[in-house]
Each structure stands twice: as C-alpha cells, then as structure tokens.
Amino acid sequence: MHAYCLFCETQKCGIIARQMQEWYGFRCISPQIIQRKWIKGVCTEQRHNWLPGYVFLYAEEPVKERCYLPGVLRWLGDGELQNEDLRFAEMLLDRDGVMGTVHLAEVGDRCVIDDPNWEGLNGTVTKIDRGRRRCCVEFCFDGVRRTVWVGYERVRIKDNGSGD
Numbered sequence: 213m214h215a216y217c218l219f220c221e222t223q224k225c226g227i228i229a230r231q232m233q234e235w236y237g238f239r240c241i242s243p244q245i246i247q248r249k250w251i252k253g254v255c256t257e258q259r260h261n262w263l264p265g266y267v268f269l270y271a272e273e274p275v276k277e278r279c280y281l282p283g284v285l286r287w288l289g290d291g292e293l294q295n296e297d298l299r300f301a302e303m304l305l306d307r308d309g310v311m312g313t314v315h316l317a318e319v320g321d322r323c324v325i326d327d328p329n330w331e332g333l334n335g336t337v338t339k340i341d342r343g344r345r346r347c348c349v350e351f352c353f354d355g356v357r358r359t360v361w362v363g364y365e366r367v368r369i370k371d372n373g374s375g376d
Contacts, residue, residue: 224283
C-alpha cells in the first residue's frame with residue numbers, strides 16, 4: 213500500500229476524500245476523532261474532524277501523476293509518506309480514519325500509551341484529566357508537534373521489569 217497526504221481547504225476535506233475515491237479509485241480518509249464530553253454530568257462521545265485540512269490517500273500502485281481537485285492546495289512532501297508519517301497514515305488506515313480512545317498504562321510515576329496502533333509513533337501523554345477520563349497526547353506529523361485530547365479506556369499498572 214502506498215500512502216500520500218493532501219493539504220486541502222479545511223471545509224472541503226470530506227468532499228475531496230469522497231471525490232478522490234469515486235473518480236480515481238483511491239482509498240481516502242479525512243481523519244476524525246471521537247472525543248468524550250461531559251454535559252450536565254453525563255459522558256457523551258462526539259465525532260469531530262481531526263487534523264483539519266489533511267486528506268490521506270492510499271493506493272495499491274505508486275501514484276505517478278498527482279491529481280488535483282478544487283480545494284486541494286498541495287501534496288505533502290516529494291512523494292509517498294515515509295518513516296513516522298507513514299506509520300501514522302497506516303495507523304489511520306487500520307482504524308478506518310477514526311481515532312477513538314487509547315489504552316494507557318502506568319509506568320512508575322507516569323502514564324504511557326499502551327496501544328498497538330500507536331506503536332512506533334512516539335505519542336507522549338502530556339496531561340491526564342482523570343475525572344473526565346481524557347488525556348492529552350502529543351505526537352509529530354508532517355514535522356510539526358501536535359496535541360490532541362483523547363479518551364482513554366483504562367489505566368493499568370504495567371510491569372517495568374524491576375521486580376517491584
């Protein structure tokens with residue numbers, strides 16, 4: 213699978229993803245995130261656009277000629293996604309473009325992401341809101357450090373191998 217990323221006008225990402233799929237046969241994702249919100253003491257989950265302005269494109273064969281639709285500003289990079297950006301795109305594809313909750317594990321006095329989909333992405337938990345069961349995760353995409361608040365499923369003790 214070959215992965216690419218398009219930078220688009222924010223309000224047109226969903227339309228561009230659908231049109232690229234229909235017209236060119238690519239698998240396209242405009243990422244979304246499920247966020248927990250507490251309204252009058254009740255936990256609700258709502259979908260929101262995640263990484264507004266980005267559309268991920270997946271193709272069986274390398275894309276030799278870049279296609280543009282109205283609203284596509286540029287293709288990121290010189291070609292296919294590489295390294296950490298590629299792992300990020302693969303994680304999105306595995307989750308069908310929807311980022312849900314993550315699993316956390318306590319290691320000593322800090323919490324780490326214990327989720328196979330985040331493996332190799334260098335996501336770092338920077339804050340935890342235990343009351344609302346959300347955590348702030350910092351990660352890197354397109355050479356930029358980004359943060360996002362995500363719900364977490366559980367915090368469990370992870371054996372650090374020290375025998376304690």
